[in-house]
Amino acid sequence: MTxxxxxxKQQPQLQPTSGLSIEEPRQINLHNGIPVFYFDxxxxxxxxxxxxxxxGSAIQSKALVASSTVKMLxxxxxxxxxxxxxxxxxxxxxxxxxxxxxxxxxISLYGLRKQMPRLFPLLKSMLTEASFREQAFRHFNNxxxxxxxxxxxxxxxxxxxxxxxxxxxxxxxxxxxxxxxxFDLLTEKDLAQFYAxxxxxxxxxxxxxxxxxxxxxxxTEAFFGQSWRLGEKPGMLSQExxxxxxxxxxxxxxxxxxxxxxxxxxxQRTHPDYLPFLLVxxxxxxxxGSRLMTNVREDKGYTYGIYSQVMPLRHAxxxxxxxxxxxxxxxxxxxxxxxxxxxxxxxxxxxEELNLVKNYLSGSYLRAxxxxxxxxxxxxxxxxNNLKMSYYVESLDRIQQVTADEVLQLAKKYLQPExxxxxxxxxxxxx
Numbered sequence: 001m002t003x004x005x006x007x008x009k010q011q012p013q014l015q016p017t018s019g020l021s022i023e024e025p026r027q028i029n030l031h032n033g034i035p036v037f038y039f040d041x042x043x044x045x046x047x048x049x050x051x052x053x054x055x056g057s058a059i060q061s062k063a064l065v066a067s068s069t070v071k072m073l074x075x076x077x078x079x080x081x082x083x084x085x086x087x088x089x090x091x092x093x094x095x096x097x098x099x100x101x102x103x104x105x106x107i108s109l110y111g112l113r114k115q116m117p118r119l120f121p122l123l124k125s126m127l128t129e130a131s132f133r134e135q136a137f138r139h140f141n142n143x144x145x146x147x148x149x150x151x152x153x154x155x156x157x158x159x160x161x162x163x164x165x166x167x168x169x170x171x172x173x174x175x176x177x178x179x180x181x182x183f184d185l186l187t188e189k190d191l192a193q194f195y196a197x198x199x200x201x202x203x204x205x206x207x208x209x210x211x212x213x214x215x216x217x218x219x220t221e222a223f224f225g226q227s228w229r230l231g232e233k234p235g236m237l238s239q240e241x242x243x244x245x246x247x248x249x250x251x252x253x254x255x256x257x258x259x260x261x262x263x264x265x266x267x268q269r270t271h272p273d274y275l276p277f278l279l280v281x282x283x284x285x286x287x288x289g290s291r292l293m294t295n296v297r298e299d300k301g302y303t304y305g306i307y308s309q310v311m312p313l314r315h316a317x318x319x320x321x322x323x324x325x326x327x328x329x330x331x332x333x334x335x336x337x338x339x340x341x342x343x344x345x346x347x348x349x350x351x352e353e354l355n356l357v358k359n360y361l362s363g364s365y366l367r368a369x370x371x372x373x374x375x376x377x378x379x380x381x382x383x384x385n386n387l388k389m390s391y392y393v394e395s396l397d398r399i400q401q402v403t404a405d406e407v408l409q410l411a412k413k414y415l416q417p418e419x420x421x422x423x424x425x426x427x428x429x430x431x
Contacts, residue, residue: 021393022369022375022389022390022392022393023389024388024389024390025037025038025039025207025375025376025379025389026038026039026040028217030206030220030221030224030225031221031225031226032201032202032224032225032226032227032228033201033202033227034201034204034205034206034224034225035205035206036206036207036208036217036220037205037206037207037208037379037383038207038208038209038212038217039207039208039209039210039212039372039375039376039379040209040210040211040212040213040372041209041210041211041371041372042211042213043211044113044210044211044372045112045113045114045210045211046110046111046112046113046210047109047110047111047112047113047116047208047209047210047211047212047216048108048109048110048207048208048209048210048372048373048376049108049109049110049111049116049123049206049207049208050106050107050108050109050206050207050208050376050380051106051107051108051123051127051204051205051206051224052104052105052106052204052205052206052207052380052383052384053104053105053106053198053199053203053204053205054103054104054198054203054233055069055070055100055104055105055194055198055199055203055233056100056101056102056103056104056105057100057101057102057173057176058102058103058173058174058236058237058239058314058315059173059198059233059234059235059236059237060176060194060234060237061234061237062182062185062186062190063176063177063178063179063182063185063186064144064178064182064183064186065186065190065191065194066100066105066194067099067100067105068140068141068144068186068191069100069105069191069194069195069198069199070098070099070100070105070106070107071098071099071100071140071144072130072132072136072137072140072191073098073107073126073127073130073195074086074096074098074126075136075137075140076130076131076133076136077125077126077129077130077131078125078129078131079121079125079129080122080125082136085122085126088118088119088122089119089122092111092112092115092118092119093111093112093115094109094110094111094112094115094119095109095110095111096108096109096110097109097110101384102173102174102313102314103313103314103315103384104384105198106380107123107126107127109123113210113211113216116216116219117219120219120220120223120224121223123223123224124223124224127199127204127224127228128228128229130192130195130199132188132189132191132192132195133188134188137187137188137191141183141186144183145180145183148178148180148183149180152180154259155252155255155257155258155259155324155425155426156259156322156324156425158250158252158259158425159250159259159260159261159322159423159424159425160259160261160322161177162248162250162261162423162425163261163263163320163421163423164177165177166243166244166248166421166423167243167263167264167265167318167421168239168241168265168316168318169239169240169241172237172238172239172240172241173236173237173238173239173315174239174313174315174316175241176237194234196229196231197231197232197233197234198233198234199229200228200229200230200231200233201224201226201227201228201229201230202227202230202231203233204224205383206220206224207376207379207380207383208220208376209372209373209375209376210372210373236315239315239316243264243265244421245264245418245419245420245421246421246422247421247422247424248421248422248423248424249423249424249425249428249431250423250424250425250426250428251426251427251428252425252426252427253427254427255327255425255426255427256326256327257324257325257326257327257426258324258325258326258327258330258424258425258426258427258431259322259323259324259423259424259425259426260321260322260323260324260325260330260333260334260337260422260423260424261320261321261322261422261423262320262321262322262334262337262417262420262421262422262423263318263319263320263321263420263421264318264319264419264420264421265316265317265318266310266317266318266319266414267317268312268315268316268317269312269317269385269387269391273410273413273414274310274312275394275395275398275399276398276399276401276402276406276407276410277310277410277414278310278361278395278399279357279358279361279399279402279407280344280402280407280410280411280414280415281308281309281310281319282357282360282361283344283349283353283354283357283407284308284340284341284344284411284415285306285307285308285309285321285340286307286308286309287357287360287364289356289360290307290308291340291343291344292306292307292308292321292323292336292337292340293305293306293307295336295339295340296323296333296336296337300329300332300333300336302323302325302326302329302332302333302336303323303324303325303333304324305323305324306321306322306323306333306337307321307322307323308320308321308322309322312385314384314385314386319414321337327426327427327430327431328430328431330424330426330431331431334422334424337417338417341411341415341416341417344407344408344411344415345408345411345412345415345416347408348404348405348407348408349404349407349408350404351404354402354404354407358399358400358402361396361399362396362400365392365396369392375389378392
């Protein structure tokens with residue numbers, strides 16, 4: 001037997017990862033025109049089934065309508081009560097996820113393949129005959145209001161809400177956010193109208209992953225292949241807004257921590273700088289070993305966590321840095337963020353650090369695309385932006401080509417704090 005002695009003081013050598021090789025999903029169209037994209041793996045027993053609609057908040061004419069509509073689909077239909085829906089989902093060991101983003105809304109069902117004939121009637125009823133009863137709506141709206149009240153007092157939520165309005169504009173498609181009074185203005189009729197306009201068969205796409213065979217596709221056709229509610233969905237609201245950089249402090253009495261969000265409107269996915277900047281962002285604050293984490297958390301101890309991210313949307317995107325710090329070190333943390341921006345603008349990144357980040361991103365891509373369920377999740381994101389799976393191969397290839405000089409030039413171009421808004425929520429008298 002051969003024994004190996006581990007040297008725990010020596011970091012393992014970096015090993016280059018192999019390139020991505022991804023197949024596009026197969027596709028069929030149901031008789032009503034709904035495209036069904038599917039990733040087949042016959043060795044699995046569970047199905048992930050996503051129904052996606054262009055029904056995000058960007059097309060709502062009233063605050064809260066998009067998110068409330070999709071979440072209320074499980075609160076009762078003409079055939080099933082909320083209790084019956086929950087009971088059947090639980091009995092058959094399934095899971096239902098209903099969410100809305102700025103651009104889309106989706107219903108995701110997870111369950112065993114053999115139970116889908118019993119679960120699909122629930123989905124079909126939710127899509128074609130949701131009831132939006134007044135009493136159910138009042139209970140739902142009150143729960144949502146309580147959640148809002150709890151979150152609205154937290155500095156990080158206050159900061160992110162203010163940042164969203166400053167970057168996009170409070171009255172625009174992407175900048176609108178809910179206020180407490182909006183819960184009083186919302187009615188079940190608002191949701192029923194949005195449902196009738198946006199949850200139509202001609203506004204639906206389906207992604208299925210797992211053991212997808214001909215029998216399952218026939219089952220999908222049987223339940224979802226007939227047209228329901230044809231109509232023209234509401235158009236996207238205006239996104240025209242003039243961004244103004246600056247410092248925006250918000251008082252939060254007796255707060256022991258400050259929430260900081262810095263950032264600006266950013267590039268869309270089609271811009272040539274977008275992909276290489278993903279590497280710059282990762283290096284700067286996009287993973288646990290980033291420069292921001294190493295400095296502000298590990299070295300200075302100002303925070304438990306700090307990160308930067310690029311958030312792409314269909315018609316816009318943002319770049320932001322966010323953290324929470326002790327009140328007394330708020331300004332010091334901001335200074336260190338600016339210092340790390342300056343370092344990247346003035347000094348070439350070393351080859352070892354650059355390769356480390358490239359390997360980290362390669363591993364992240366491989367992990368995010370491992371298995372049909374993860375591939376379905378990534379394809380869902382691509383589909384929302386009218387992209388194909390090949391986008392991930394192309395993006396990783398481009399990231400691997402980024403040079404130290406390119407990092408320097410991108411940092412000079414985009415890591416300029418004077419071009420950003422800085423939102424600070426906390427007890428301003430003690431900062």
